[in-house]
Amino acid sequence: MVIQKFGGTSVATSERREQVIDKVLESLNQGYKPVLVVSAIGRDGDPYATDTLIDFAENVHERIDSRAQDLLMSCGEVISTTVITQALKARGYEAEPLTGAQAGIITNEEFGDAKIKEVNTHRIQEILDENKIPVVAGFQGVSKNREITTLGRGGSDTTACALGAALHAEMVEIYTDVEGIMTADPRIVPNAKTLKHISYDEVCELAYQGARVIHPRAAEIAKRERVPVIIRSTFSDAEGTVISNAFEQEEIEIKGDKPVTGITSRNNLVLIKIYPKAQQKDATALGCFKVLADAEVSVDFINVRPDLISFMINDSLQNKAAELLDEENYNYEIFNNYIKVSIVGAGMTGIPGVMAQVVKALADNEVSIYQTTDSHTTISCLIEAEDEEISLCALHDYFKLG
Numbered sequence: 328m329v330i331q332k333f334g335g336t337s338v339a340t341s342e343r344r345e346q347v348i349d350k351v352l353e354s355l356n357q358g359y360k361p362v363l364v365v366s367a368i369g370r371d372g373d374p375y376a377t378d379t380l381i382d383f384a385e386n387v388h389e390r391i392d393s394r395a396q397d398l399l400m401s402c403g404e405v406i407s408t409t410v411i412t413q414a415l416k417a418r419g420y421e422a423e424p425l426t427g428a429q430a431g432i433i434t435n436e437e438f439g440d441a442k443i444k445e446v447n448t449h450r451i452q453e454i455l456d457e458n459k460i461p462v463v464a465g466f467q468g469v470s471k472n473r474e475i476t477t478l479g480r481g482g483s484d485t486t487a488c489a490l491g492a493a494l495h496a497e498m499v500e501i502y503t504d505v506e507g508i509m510t511a512d513p514r515i516v517p518n519a520k521t522l523k524h525i526s527y528d529e530v531c532e533l534a535y536q537g538a539r540v541i542h543p544r545a546a547e548i549a550k551r552e553r554v555p556v557i558i559r560s561t562f563s564d565a566e567g568t569v570i571s572n573a574f575e576q577e578e579i580e581i582k583g584d585k586p587v588t589g590i591t592s593r594n595n596l597v598l599i600k601i602y603p604k605a606q607q608k609d610a611t612a613l614g615c616f617k618v619l620a621d622a623e624v625s626v627d628f629i630n631v632r633p634d635l636i637s638f639m640i641n642d643s644l645q646n647k648a649a650e651l652l653d654e655e656n657y658n659y660e661i662f663n664n665y666i667k668v669s670i671v672g673a674g675m676t677g678i679p680g681v682m683a684q685v686v687k688a689l690a691d692n693e694v695s696i697y698q699t700t701d702s703h704t705t706i707s708c709l710i711e712a713e714d715e716e717i718s719l720c721a722l723h724d725y726f727k728l729g
């Protein structure tokens with residue numbers, strides 16, 4: 328059995344949906360039983376599709392509550408399942424559309440960003456036993472209290488990987504509008520190249536650091552459950568990128584002087600600077616981390632000096648963080664003109680001087696670096712947002728990824 332996930336751009340037009348059906352038939356012809364996961368028509372590639380629904384609701388009522396908002400946002404995927412089911416039937420194949428709830432995707436009740444807790448595959452299994460193709464709505468689930476929830480933008484990838492793990496699928500295929508995971512986002516770095524394979528660790532890092540080709544939580548599930556994943560294009564016959572660990576050793580050896588696998592950026596962060604007041608002892612000032620942690624605001628890129636504490640948070644949490652810091656009387660400022668660029672590569676572990684090369688590549692292009700961090704597979708730099716494109720292109724060239 329294979330899971331085949333089709334993103335928003337893949338199901339956007341009737342011509343494209345025919346190409347989707349071709350991919351399903353290919354897997355049937357190879358003897359697999361496909362389970363489909365679909366995004367809303369136009370959702371991921373075109374953020375306006377989702378926003379249109381929300382704008383519409385907000386025009387009717389002042390402010391839609393999060394429970395109702397999730398219910399509304401789940402509609403796009405449901406429509407998609409019925410459209411794809413019809414397209415399959417038109418070509419002579421039996422299929423059954425399922426909402427996330429019907430497919431047994433059980434989540435917590437964190438509306439807008441719910442986490443999958445359990446998958447009951449019973450219904451999908453029945454449909455497979457009848458030799459029909461289950462077509463599951465991605466991006467959504469249901470809580471124990473029967474509330475409809477959504478998994479956050481890009482969440483259909485998570486649905487696909489969670490189903491892959493629960494059904495012990497031989498493969499999860501994520502079909503999208505690029506030929507696989509590339510050395511950088513081709514929309515920013517035109518000479519980015521498609522990778523043949525990549526390790527779970529690297530793909531998790533790339534996804535977490537902003538490469539939206541796969542959702543970070545999907546990558547995490549794949550890594551934890553060792554689900555074999557392939558990312559490939561709906562619109563070509565290219566082989567795509569295989570995510571697994573089998574190649575890791577060989578890859579590192581082949582790379583030799585290429586310690587970097589891919590580069591990416593995150594531009595959905597804001598930088599918060601806290602200026603401790605004279606009477607605030609260190610411990611009191613550092614209490615901000617506890618205040619934020621208690622409210623589940625995760626912080627990144629932390630820098631602590633006696634006169635300054637700075638860190639980054641997701642921009643969607645900006646208001647929540649500001650409220651908390653106000654309550655505790657902190658003196659702070661919020662900046663949204665910074666982004667984080669990262670280079671990722673299992674091959675950089677233990678190779679000295681990679682940070683120096685990053686600094687040189689950026690300095691040669693007159694990009695100012697405000698802060699850096701490194702872990703064994705990732706080096707990140709805080710830079711001004713307007714330097715995003717030049718930085719990514721400079722690093723891509725410097726590490727010869729093109």
Ligand code: ADP
Binds near residue numbers: 337481503511541
């Ligand atoms: P889908 O609707 O299929 O889920 P997405 O728009 O979510 O598609 O993801 C595909 C997009 O991810 C590509 O069009 C590309 O612009 C972007 N992207 C960002 N980083 C990378 C990368 N490293 N490799 C490939 N694509 C990337």
Ligand code: MG
Binds near residue numbers: 540
């Ligand atoms: Mg996506």
